[in-house]
Amino acid sequence: MKLFKQLIALAFVFLLLGNQKAEASHFSSGEIYYRWAPTANDSSRYEVFVNWYRNNGGIAITQTTQVVCITSSCFPNVNVTLNRLMPPPGQASPNDNNGGWIVPGLDECANATDPSYKDLSVHKFSGFVSLPGTCGDFKFTANAICCRDVSTNLSTSPNMYLEAKLNNTLGESSSPEIQAPAGKAFCLTQPGAKPFQFIQAAIDADNDSILYRFGHPQSGVVCGPGTNIAFSAGYTVNAPFPSSTGIVIDQSTGIFTFSPNQQGSYVVKIVVEDWRFDPITLQWLNIGESVREIQIPVTANCNPASAEGPRLSLTAASNNAAIQNFTQAEVDSLKNLYNMRVFRGEDSISNGTATVHQIPIFQGYQCFDSIVSIEFNNNVRCSSVDPTDFRLIGPDGVARPVVDVETNCQFLVSRNLDLKLNQPLDVDGTYVLQIRRGNDGNTLTNECGIELSEFYTFLIPVSGCPAPTYELDGLTVEGDVNVRLDWSGNAALQDPSIIATFNSWNIYRADAGRRPFSLLKVVDDANARFFVDSFAPNGYYVDNFIYDYQVQLVYNGKGRIPSRFCSNINLRIDSAQRSDNNLPLYWNHFKCIDPSVRNYDVFNGKRDTTVPAPGISWTLQSQTTDTIANIAIPAGDSITQGTYAARVVARNVNGSSRTDSSESNWVYYYVVYYPPVIPDPPPTVGEVIIPNIITPNGDGFNDRFYIKAPLDGGAQYENISVSIFNRHGERVYQNEDFASINDENQGWNGVNNSGQELASGVYFYIIQMENPASNESQTLQGNITINTGGL
Known part of the structure; x- marks a missing residue:
């Protein structure tokens, strides 16, 4: 059979058949095992253990030593004296004052008040011995000094004899050790009830494979050999007790499953074999055995505390x-x-x-x-x-x-x-x-x-838990490009427990009215109170979309209830109502300011290209609680001409902090001035022709911006300088020697000075050039539209 090199638990049960009462005599159960315990000067030193289980109603065990005889075919017999191990405080049996230890869990299954129940204690002995050499059949033997308890399944009750085996030809080894005590009482299984399962775990310190089997109970004297004790009629080595569901031993888990159906007291001998693979012969060899013989009563009635499975202790201090x-x-x-x-x-x-x-x-x-x-x-x-x-x-x-x-x-x-x-x-x-x-x-x-x-x-x-609260206070468009969120919270956000378990601030964003929100950013700074959603390098998104934002605190691995959501203000021009002298504006409400205290300030300003961007001096044009406004467009002249912008700021009329206001994106418009024609001008080379649109798509038509020669065939202007500005008034192209490329094949093709193609849209130009006839300089301004898709 396959041997498993692992910790295997063994469960075995002792069932009683018949109604006869077992009279206590002396010894109930016993076990013997050994451990390899080398020292620096003695590599063949072993520690040997013998444990005797006594029925506390019988004769007391008063011995203070136990003799173990070691026999083999290789060496003369060796006797070793084991000393009694006294129980520490709290583990001494209250019913055995001669050095007996408590047997834990003895009454887990059986009813301790049942007359068949027998109280047990365990007496432990250990000692050291050095083996004389290497041999394949060492036996560690021990016998009880007196008789055993009467049992149901054995015909007689002589003294108990135990032996453990060792084959150290493959190296020194410790025997398997069964971890659970060798005492347990069970009760009769009622029809339809689940079978009992009992575990006694054996471990092997050398990680050898272990295997369990039943053995024949023996009697004898120290040094042996032992003599098998006859079973009563109906019982055998492999069927030592009656069970309505049979006895199932799971070798991989070490569980014995059974259903005791007759009251009595049964002796079962368990042999735990130790196996090791021999790399020379390529065979598994039995290198040792430990033995446990146990006798446990089966009572008529079960322990009421165990009948319903594990139960909570309502008196334990730890449960409170x-x-x-x-x-x-x-x-x-x-x-x-x-x-x-x-x-x-x-x-x-x-x-x-x-x-x-x-x-x-x-x-x-x-x-x-x-x-x-x-x-x-x-x-x-x-x-x-x-x-x-x-x-x-x-x-x-x-x-x-x-x-x-x-x-x-x-x-x-x-x-x-x-x-x-x-x-x-x-x-x-x-x-x-x-x-x-x-x-x-x-x-x-x-x-x-x-x-x-x-x-x-x-x-x-x-x-005693801190209760952090927080809220999204404000949201604004910064510089016509980015959206800034600001939030705040109570003092509990600085609680040491919150800081210690802080995970993140989660920033969520969604298209206006669309759900669910999507995670935009995870901010891992517990002290963060703002976040900027960057849409650089241009304001396309804030010009064309409304977004909903909210903030969520995550600490202790769990996201808390998110804040309210706020939306950016998206300012737009009503193209259908626009005229040469009126700019109609509309926008969405900023709902994170209460309508009762919400006001909208409408600002207007002219772009000044001589100062750093944005270069706009804002002037308050009007105030309203509505979401529409009109701005008067001035008539074009040499002073009013230029690029203009408008914005809206939602404001709490009772507030003064930065989060009491929210700015929109900016919209742009232009005032163009066309100077009147001067009569009887001095001689010129003719009126130049400047295109108002180019389509740089490579089709050979309108691909370049250039200044055409006069239609009358006059000479072209000289010393031409061209500057192109975007809708923000930012210069995107400049060429002070434009005359050198001023033709339909070399003219400006809609790229900036960095060689990047500009997006389709309307741009503003300023052209300076010199009239060769009068040697006077002239400045021309106007709009040029780039359409990369062609006409």
């Missing part, structure tokens, strides 16, 4: 728990509030029909606690514990995943579980902790294999 009564209406309200289908407490493990429900309340938890501890009044099998067995829902309705469970296991069972949360408790209110069936297929199982009914529920009040 109290029971509170809830009416059915209150339970229904909790179910709706936490979106839970079933809500069970102490009085409703088996059914939910009670009109008053007793729900455990865990007291003493504080904000940012990250571990929830639970103590039970009977053992929980550690293999049944999985983080998915637990659901923790906060008062905000958000689940806090349990990512790990510290089981604090001893002998594969535990009464204390520490639930490690993915996110600490961070909101004041009552949390609901519920035990459900997890990914492992069960809730929690006690040592007897009985599962806790699903939906067992605890309430955990939490207080």
